[in-house]
Amino acid sequence: MRQLTSLDALFLAHEGDRTVGHVSAYVVLDPSDAPGGRLTIDALRDMMHSRMPLLPPFRWKLVGVPLGLDHGYWATDPEFDLGYHVRETAVPAPGGDDEVATLIGRLFSQPLDRQRPLWELYLVQGLADGRCALFSKVHHALVDGVSGAEILGAMFDLSPEGREVEAPTGSELEHPPSPVEMLLRTIAAAPKRARKQATALPRLVVNAGAIPGSGWIPGLRTAGRMARAIARPLTGDDRPLLEPPSGSAPQVPFSNRLSGHLRMAHVRLDLGEVKAVKTALGTTVNDVIMAIAAGGVRRWLLEHEALPDEPLLALVPVSVRTPEQYGTFGNRVGGMVVPLPTNLRESDERLAAARAAMMTAKQRHEAVPADALIDATRFLPPALFAQATKITLGIAGRPGVRPPMNLIVSNVPGPQVPLYCAGARIESLVPVSPVTHGVGMNITVMSYLGRIDAGIVVDRDQVPDPELVAAGMEEELEALKALAVAAGNGAG
Known part of the structure; x- marks a missing residue:
């Protein structure tokens, strides 16, 4: 299995009743070059099925550790159902900007189901001029901006004809273990985790003021300045001390x-x-x-x-x-x-x-x-x-x-060459990213x-x-x- 990093876990913990932790993209398509001149849900599911070997995180399911004693793990979902994740919806035709914005706001506001792999893909029909669209949701615990772009690259093609896909080696994870096995794994990993925390502490104090949001913690930036002043003559670091904006x-x-x-x-x-x-x-x-x-x-x-x-x-x-x-x-x-x-x-x-x-x-x-x-x-x-x-x-x-x-x-820099999805030409890639309280x-x-x-x-x-x-x-x-x-x- 693959364990979540503390940063991955942060994006999971960010979710609440009014906050979501996924990142999304809204992709407008011209289906003229697709078979039959339209993109169907069956064609999209077939394409996604063929690309799953390139998208191992799309089969990963979150497995928690008993009592929350450690960060969770990703494990292959033994009951993975592609049809659940790839869905079809529509806006009232001919859908314009207002109708699309309303739909995306509603879909984006809904959290992902943590009992399944943390992603969804919607085929949106009914756009003006015969267009359709994709709307993707992938949890931030799985991807950041760069790895999200890599996922889009695995899904899309450079020509309407598509391409043959070969499965990379070593992409499958273990199936979920029992709670007892998870607990034993956590106990065994405790010394290593303690060493990592001890190693991180000096760097954390020295660089505390540069961490976004550190101004909220009273005295943290002052402690960071003092630690840097002490460390500079010991390390020979002569770089200027650049203060972050006000807290x-x-x-x-x-x-x-x-x-x-x-x-x-x-x-x-x-x-x-x-x-x-x-x-x-x-x-x-x-x-x-x-x-x-x-x-x-x-x-x-x-x-x-x-x-x-x-x-x-x-x-x-x-x-x-x-x-x-x-x-x-x-x-x-x-x-x-x-x-x-x-x-x-x-x-x-x-x-x-x-x-x-x-x-x-x-x-x-x-x-x-x-x-x-x-x-x-x-x-x-x-x-x-x-x-x-x-x-x-x-x-x-x-x-x-x-x-x-x-x-x-x-x-986020994107490709400057035409891309295609199941034969449909991609006209625009619009990122949709989350907000939080405050x-x-x-x-x-x-x-x-x-x-x-x-x-x-x-x-x-x-x-x-x-x-x-x-x-x-x-x-x-x-x-x-x-x-x-x-x-x-x-x-x-």
Whole structure:
């Protein structure tokens, strides 16, 4: 069997009555090239059946340890039923953006069944112009952004004809053992677990201030600064000490408890235009994306008379997966807390501030071991881990509690060649990512075939109109294009 890491277990513990722990993608398809000019549920199930050898996590079932004494394990589900996981639904034809957003919000708000492998795939019929779509849900305990993209790569093809698939060796896990066997396994692993915790503790203290959310813990950053000051002359480390942003973010309308009802908006941008802005104004694509997000969120805050004087704080996930860890699934992810310059009036000011903030955040991130977040999650004994996570989430979003961040902004590079699913051509890949208590907005973008698709996920009760954010992002790109033209290099 394969044991969950402490970071995998964190995403499981994150789930509650109003929070979900899965990541999703909304994929629009043109079925013209599919057999018969349409994609059927039978054809999709046949394709998925043929790809299962490339998708071992899709057969893994969660097995808990008695009394919660250790993190759980993944084991092959002996009763795996592909038909349960691959389903069909529809929007009223001809389905437009509003109908699709309503369906996705409803599907995304529903947790996955932990008695089965933690994924679902929906074929959505009824879209306008004869289109259909896929909507996938995979638990974050199984995948992060990089391994999620690898799963999409296993499902999709480079031509309508598809390909032959050979099963990789060593992809099957053991079937679930008995509770007694699990308990004996846990007892045997206790010394190794204690050694890992002892090894992680010094690194955790030294790097405590760089861990997202550490500002919530009184004295932790001060202890980290003192530990680094003591360790520097002993290790010869002369890198500058880069302080993270302040420990709490400004209160905004989406800093409250989640209602359990999510809503999604989608905006499509031209990747070539974003790159032209980047080149003309001397920034990076990530800088431009952050500035566009800042413009969109600022538009929403202004419309609702809720714009703070200080910048919002955004969590920007960062992959720490090494080349050797590709194809192993699970989570190898860290994060940077970055000021998002929603408080600045002009687009050029926002871009300059986003560039400076990202540069500082990257320097800070590079100065911290890649496993800092894993060390932080590994420190607590597994028996206390889930309870501590739930207590923390229980505090988040309460009145008077300022959040450590306001929103999540993520950029996932995607393929720039046409992809196909069971013969149907993929037109767009829209990421759909979760929110949590106190952090009620997530903007995740993915590039594909010369375009950038941004999925804006919000709590419906806190942000009933995420379309305003999408419109503001489009307006911000237009303003940045005008700046690029004025710079003399032409972005349009």
